[in-house]
Each structure stands twice: as C-alpha cells, then as structure tokens.
Amino acid sequence: MLLASDIEAMIREGFPDAKITVMGDDGQHFSAEVIDQSFTGKSRIQQQRAVNATLKTAIDSGRLHALALTTKAPE
Template sequence: MAIDATAIEALIRSSFPNAKITVQGDDGQHFAAEVIDESFRGQNRVQQQRAVYASLKGLMDGANGALHALALTTKAPE
C-alpha cells in the first residue's frame, strides 16, 4: 500500500496544526520531511522526532507499515 506526501503531511499536521511542514518524495515509500514547530522548543532532537513519528499512527511499523523510510528534520522556529 503506497502513501503520498500529502497524506503524510496531513497526519503530521493533525498533531502539529501550527507547524511549518514540508514533505518530499514521490515513490510511495521513501520521503523526507521537515517539521518546524514551537512545541519543540526545549526538547532534544530525539524527543522532537518521537513526537512526529507518533503522529504517523503506525505507518512506519516495520514490514506492516506503508511508509518504508522517512528522513526527518525537526526544530523550533528561529
């Protein structure tokens, strides 16, 4: 089951409604995303990325996940 960048962005946006989100990728399995959100302020990178992965609601769950790879960049706004 393939997924597209728009669907990934919508899932992330459901958890981070005010974030600046950019998702790139077009093969249905490999994507890169940048999420910039104020809620990340004071969190380390691992905490930020765990929060984003949680928003994907299991899409990256091993062999059963629709999303094979997501290169993820997270940060608080400057």
C-alpha cells in the same frame, strides 16, 4: 500507496500550527521538515519521537518504509 500530502496530513493532526514540508515520490521513501514552537527546549530525539508518533499507523503497517526527518523550533 502513500503520497507526500498523506504524510503531511498525518503530521498536521499532531502539529496543526507547524510549518511542514514533505518530499518523496515513490510512495515509500520520504523526507520531511517539521518546524513547530512545541519543539522549543526539547532534544532532537524528543522532537522526532513526537513526529513519529503521528505516523505510527503508517510505520507499523509498513506503508511508510523510510522517512528522513528534520525537526526544529522556529528561530
């Protein structure tokens, strides 16, 4: 079973300087907000694909069933 802290750790590997907030308590459904400078000038789709790449193993294995993802560059 995944914990919010597990999701955060996976995202943190790809975005070590990001502000990351992950919520969820049922082990499969989570929401996350990732704010990172590397998102500057990128579309939301590009941003979300980059975050999803850090979670590929959990998604492909079915351990992560659903993630509501918000991404943005710092203001």
